[in-house]
Amino acid sequence: xxxxxxxxxxxxxxxxxxxxxxxxxxxxxxxxxxxxxxxxxxxxxxxxxxxxxxxxxxxxxxxxxxxxxxxxxxxxxxxxxxxxxxxxxxxxxxxxxxxxxxxxxxxxxxxxxxxxxxxxxxxxxxxxxxxxxxxxxxxxxxxxxxxxxxxxxxxxxxxxxxxxxxxxxxxxxxxxxxxxxxxxxxxxxxxxxxxxxxxxxxxxxxxxxxxxxxxxxxxxxxxxxxxxxxxxxxxxxxxxxxxxxxxxxxxxxxxxxxxxxxxxxxxxxxxxxxxxxxxxxxxxxxxxxxxxxxxxxxxxxxxxxxxxxxxxxxxxxxxxxxxxxxxxxxxxxxxxxxxxxxxxxxxxxxxxxxxxxxxxxxxxxxxxxxxxxxxxxxxxxxxxxxxxxxxxxxxxxxxxxxxxxxxxxxxxxxxxxxxxxxxxxxxxxxxxxxxxxxxxxxxxxxxxxxxxxxxxxxxxxxxxxxxxxxxxxxxxxxxxxxxx
Amino acid sequence: xxxxxxxxxxxxxxxxxxxxxxxxxxxxxxxxxxxxxxxxxxxxxxxxxxxxxxxxxxxxxxxxxxxxxxxxxxxxxxxxxxxxxxxxxxxxxxxxxxxxxxxxxxxxxxxxxxxxxxxxxxxxxxxxxxxxxxxxxxxxxxxxxxxxxxxxxxxxxxxxxxxxxxxxxxxxxxxxxxxxxxxxxxxxxxxxxxxxxxxxxxxxxxxxxxxxxxxxxxxxxxxxxxxxxxxxxxxxxxxxxxxxxxxxxxxxxxxxxxxxxxxxxxxxxxxxxxxxxxxxxxxxxxxxxxxxxxxxxxxxxxxxxxxxxxx
Numbered sequence: 001x002x003x004x005x006x007x008x009x010x011x012x013x014x015x016x017x018x019x020x021x022x023x024x025x026x027x028x029x030x031x032x033x034x035x036x037x038x039x040x041x042x043x044x045x046x047x048x049x050x051x052x053x054x055x056x057x058x059x060x061x062x063x064x065x066x067x068x069x070x071x072x073x074x075x076x077x078x079x080x081x082x083x084x085x086x087x088x089x090x091x092x093x094x095x096x097x098x099x100x101x102x103x104x105x106x107x108x109x110x111x112x113x114x115x116x117x118x119x120x121x122x123x124x125x126x127x128x129x130x131x132x133x134x135x136x137x138x139x140x141x142x143x144x145x146x147x148x149x150x151x152x153x154x155x156x157x158x159x160x161x162x163x164x165x166x167x168x169x170x171x172x173x174x175x176x177x178x179x180x181x182x183x184x185x186x187x188x189x190x191x192x193x194x195x196x197x198x199x200x201x202x203x204x205x206x207x208x209x210x211x212x213x214x215x216x217x218x219x220x221x222x223x224x225x226x227x228x229x230x231x232x233x234x235x236x237x238x239x240x241x242x243x244x245x246x247x248x249x250x251x252x253x254x255x256x257x258x259x260x261x262x263x264x265x266x267x268x269x270x271x272x273x274x275x276x277x278x279x280x281x282x283x284x285x286x287x288x289x290x291x292x293x294x295x296x297x298x299x300x301x302x303x304x305x306x307x308x309x310x311x312x313x314x315x316x317x318x319x320x321x322x323x324x325x326x327x328x329x330x331x332x333x334x335x336x337x338x339x340x341x342x343x344x345x346x347x348x349x350x351x352x353x354x355x356x357x358x359x360x361x362x363x364x365x366x367x368x369x370x371x372x373x374x375x376x377x378x379x380x381x382x383x384x385x386x387x388x389x390x391x392x393x394x395x396x397x398x399x400x401x402x403x404x405x406x407x408x409x410x411x412x413x414x415x416x417x418x419x420x421x422x423x424x425x426x427x428x429x430x431x432x433x434x435x436x437x438x439x440x441x442x443x444x445x446x447x448x449x450x451x452x453x454x455x456x457x458x459x460x461x462x463x464x465x466x467x468x469x470x471x472x473x474x475x476x477x478x479x480x481x482x483x484x
Numbered sequence: 485x486x487x488x489x490x491x492x493x494x495x496x497x498x499x500x501x502x503x504x505x506x507x508x509x510x511x512x513x514x515x516x517x518x519x520x521x522x523x524x525x526x527x528x529x530x531x532x533x534x535x536x537x538x539x540x541x542x543x544x545x546x547x548x549x550x551x552x553x554x555x556x557x558x559x560x561x562x563x564x565x566x567x568x569x570x571x572x573x574x575x576x577x578x579x580x581x582x583x584x585x586x587x588x589x590x591x592x593x594x595x596x597x598x599x600x601x602x603x604x605x606x607x608x609x610x611x612x613x614x615x616x617x618x619x620x621x622x623x624x625x626x627x628x629x630x631x632x633x634x635x636x637x638x639x640x641x642x643x644x645x646x647x648x649x650x651x652x653x654x655x656x657x658x659x660x661x662x663x664x665x666x667x668x669x670x671x672x673x674x675x676x677x678x679x680x681x682x683x684x685x686x687x688x689x690x691x692x693x694x695x696x697x698x699x700x701x702x703x704x705x706x707x708x709x710x711x712x713x714x715x716x717x718x719x720x721x722x723x724x725x726x727x728x729x730x731x732x733x734x735x736x737x738x739x740x741x742x743x744x745x746x747x748x749x750x751x752x753x754x755x756x757x758x759x760x761x762x763x764x765x766x767x768x769x770x771x772x773x774x775x776x777x778x779x780x781x782x783x784x785x786x787x788x789x790x791x792x793x794x795x
Binding site for chain 2: 008011012015016017018022023025054059060061062063064067068069070116119122124126130133139142145146148149152153155156157159160162166187189193194196209210214215217218393479
């Protein structure tokens with residue numbers, strides 16, 4: 001099959017799966033969901049291979065072509081993001097099949113929720129379809145619609161947990177709406193100025209006038225709010241900390257990356273014509289602040305899930321340190337490798353927290369004594385994903401930070417490198433603190449049954465996070481997979 | 485532009501700003517809601533003045549009508565205690581002041597950038613008009629929504645579907661006590677409901693060549709359903725039939741898009757000979773689904789069991 005066929009499949013399969021899951025209801029939704037998940041994951045890997053073989057592709061949906069119609073566009077960057085989403089998404093689906101199965105084992109999912117648990121599948125597949133559509137789109141307004149799809153399905157998914165998750169979901173709704181509003185105002189200004197919504201045509205036509213600057217600023221602000229960059233991160237910990245485990249994993253590992261991806265797309269590919277050195281520095285500084293603020297907050301958390309959620313605030317910070325050094329060729333592969341390994345490691349960590357929650361009935365860090373002996377799989381998964389998040393070799397986190405640090409030195413800006421190293425130390429402190437309680441104390445009595453599906457999936461994801469150590473070269477090749 | 489038209493525009497603009505100010509500051513939420521509905525109607529007049537009748541129809545039907553009904557219903561469920569917002573009238577504090585300054589800056593930036601735009605802007609209307617003969621319809625708005633940018637519309641129908649899924653994830657409410665419908669409401673339903681079905685069908689059909697289309701038709705149909713629900717309360721639940729109808733429009737749209745790929749074309753590439761028929765099929769399916777979606781949002785998620793009302 002050709003690149004175009006894989007793109008069609010990646011758009012249509014999750015959306016079709018979602019509507020079939022919706023119609024088939026409680027009995028068959030999980031089956032439809034898992035089958036769709038594996039098909040979509042296979043297609044996303046196939047797309048990456050197709051792009052690395054035959055280069056970038058533009059695809060005119062409806063046959064009209066830009067500027068009248070909507071174009072899809074896949075290059076190395078989009079293919080990488082789709083592949084991350086595919087692989088991690090499949091793992092999350094496997095975990096969810098166990099988690100949302102009709103048996104009341106989960107402390108954070110009250111039993112009266114079980115008759116609604118199947119709604120997870122249409123919502124999650126819609127979310128996935130929205131992310132694929134976002135990464136593959138070359139049209140600013142179409143990207144707005146995909147963000148709405150992602151935002152609304154995310155809100156429904158968080159609300160599945162019930163109770164205090166509802167207010168977190170509402171807060172997320174308001175934030176997402178505010179972000180979308182800023183973004184769409186920017187899009188309208190650009191359309192008014194250049195009579196096109198196509199990214200490539202905008203790049204060719206852009207000139208530095210007040211309206212363009214205003215549009216760029218508004219869109220960036222909206223996207224930063226959605227990617228939870230400090231100080232716009234306030235909505236993230238309650239939303240990611242209270243959602244059901246597979247939902248936290250999906251939001252933290254995947255959804256956050258859509259905002260980051262759009263900022264990269266916007267500034268590196270659409271608006272490089274604007275002189276944006278000051279903004280790049282500002283993004284880097286905010287990233288550095290996020291690394292420290294998120295790290296310190298993670299250290300102060302009592303609950304494992306909240307700690308993992310605050311760790312996302314910190315990890316988003318590293319990604320944005322790409323911008324001040326973006327002129328160096330290693331920088332983008334470094335940031336993407338970090339994004340990929342964070343996606344795998346963070347999904348794994350949320351599942352570890354979920355397994356602990358299922359076995360212990362709570363996730364208070366001070367009382368999770370003995371998971372090392374009680375739940376060896378989870379403990380290993382926790383340790384391996386921790387290695388990647390800290391950035392110890394060998395792991396994807398290490399390889400990504402290595403590339404970013406080299407880029408910082410190549411750009412003559414050693415201080416970014418220093419912040420990346422210090423941030424790694426900080427994450428070591430909070431992750432090892434939790435792990436210390438797990439290994440040092442003896443086990444106590446009174447446990448629930450370990451959800452083996454979730455444990456096994458977290459281990460697979462943790463191995464992926466570590467294995468990404470060797471992905472730097474293929475990733476760089478894919479990113480350079482020609483303007484051919 | 486004549487002086488009368490200019491005066492009307494200025495009056496509209498002043499009224500809109502005044503209404504927003506009033507509805508944000510009133511402590512009586514019922515009055516605020518009524519002002520919100522009036523605001524929506526005046527806004528649709530503004531769209532008419534901007535010569536965008538399709539947007540005006542959608543604004544009146546969905547922005548003012550269905551949304552207004554939703555807000556009124558939410559207010560009723562809050563009960564007597566919810567009807568007055570004790571935090572209002574809003575006093576100035578540091579947070580509100582900084583929020584206000586932020587919005588003022590945003591407004592200034594927008595004004596500045598709009599003024600810096602080139603005059604006599606045509607957008608993509610020349611391209612759109614050139615492509616009209618191949619679009620299968622003669623209403624440029626429908627051509628844009630259902631053909632040139634059909635991908636957007638497909639995803640937007642999915643967004644509407646998600647709204648209902650979101651309602652279903654929330655805790656079900658106990659059934660509100662049903663009051664018997666008065667004879668006037670009953671009579672109104674008898675007269676209006678058939679009319680509304682006809683109007684919805686007309687709007688759907690008219691969309692091909694005049695202002696109208698799936699969203700507007702669906703809003704009218706949903707309004708009929710809401711009226712019926714007010715007179716004789718019924719509850720939808722999420723049985724398979726309901727789910728089928730809610731997913732129907734999206735499923736048909738997506739299936740047509742995929743079948744065109746299987747037939748050798750591109751995704752959602754309507755062959756210009758059959759484009760008109762395909763668009764009508766998609767719009768008809770979408771009208772039914774969107775109407776039920778809007779109605780389901782209004783009826784909400786009501787706990788089953790506690791004895792049905794006599795029909």
